[in-house]
Amino acid sequence: MNFKQVLKQIKKYNEIVIARHIGGDPDAYGSSIGLKEIIQYNFPNKNVYVAGAPSAKFRYFGDMDRVPDDVSNALLIVTDTPDRRRVDGVLPTDFKYRIKIDHHPFVEKFCEIELIDNTASSASQMIIELAFKCKLKIPYSAAEKLFMGVVGDTGRFMYSYTTTKTFDLVSKLIKNTNLNFTSLYPQMYLRSYNDYKFNAYITNNLVITDNKLAYLKITNDVLKENNVDASTAGNLIETFNNIEEILVIILCSEDLANNQIKCSIRSRGPIVNEVAARFNGGGHALASGAKPKSFEEVDELIKALDEVCADYLK
Numbered sequence: 001m002n003f004k005q006v007l008k009q010i011k012k013y014n015e016i017v018i019a020r021h022i023g024g025d026p027d028a029y030g031s032s033i034g035l036k037e038i039i040q041y042n043f044p045n046k047n048v049y050v051a052g053a054p055s056a057k058f059r060y061f062g063d064m065d066r067v068p069d070d071v072s073n074a075l076l077i078v079t080d081t082p083d084r085r086r087v088d089g090v091l092p093t094d095f096k097y098r099i100k101i102d103h104h105p106f107v108e109k110f111c112e113i114e115l116i117d118n119t120a121s122s123a124s125q126m127i128i129e130l131a132f133k134c135k136l137k138i139p140y141s142a143a144e145k146l147f148m149g150v151v152g153d154t155g156r157f158m159y160s161y162t163t164t165k166t167f168d169l170v171s172k173l174i175k176n177t178n179l180n181f182t183s184l185y186p187q188m189y190l191r192s193y194n195d196y197k198f199n200a201y202i203t204n205n206l207v208i209t210d211n212k213l214a215y216l217k218i219t220n221d222v223l224k225e226n227n228v229d230a231s232t233a234g235n236l237i238e239t240f241n242n243i244e245e246i247l248v249i250i251l252c253s254e255d256l257a258n259n260q261i262k263c264s265i266r267s268r269g270p271i272v273n274e275v276a277a278r279f280n281g282g283g284h285a286l287a288s289g290a291k292p293k294s295f296e297e298v299d300e301l302i303k304a305l306d307e308v309c310a311d312y313l314k
């Protein structure tokens, strides 16, 4: 783990592109855009771009950039992404040099420098650490994004990989930038009434097995009837993490546009990312996603998760 090596490469390149994983979440957006703003602020002559698809839900993080066509002399920094195929918007092999900054369990090496800390709560936490260790100034707007990234991945400092280091770094971030962090929560947690109604639909239709696995298969017709998209269920899944009768929950939404079923999985104990990896997915031990191709495969995935729950309960 060497943050100084990262700084050395940042200093070397005039053109820097920062990418994160597809289906960005607050940590993905926060770590990539936060890092961009830090580099831009400390090295105003460099051209720094953030890559990847924009998201209406997370537009408060700011806009994505148009990445130059020719990046053969540019540095790529990928945050919050363990594997090449999940990088959004750019092809790592197009770049001159690659750096990964990530907190997921290791999947594959595709960068010259791989800064991996799977004890870190979030990639945003690692960017805060990078800035402090390398004595880079953190502009206010970057502090906002990095704070929201940490809050997103830790569930407001609730999940188990929230450590004293998380609190130390965040505390220092707030002090150094005089961050008004409570003002950031409304935009993060505001939901539409329609989403709440869909939340009620999920609550009323969940199937719960004897092994405390809850699942719901949501067809495109149901999505249309409820006026939501294939990402909505996944965005609501945290609200089902505190139900006594449920140990693991999987919500599976038909995603016709991409010819797959978008599955989000959350657990309060059983390890779920190994099963997710067998169905075109992965992620954290207790928070994963998968993208099987059909509802037949979804049934296999549900069965495998039910077995994981059964083993856990023994």
Ligand SMILES: [Mn+2]
Pocket: 027, 028, 080, 103, 122, 123, 153
């Ligand atoms: Mn993350």
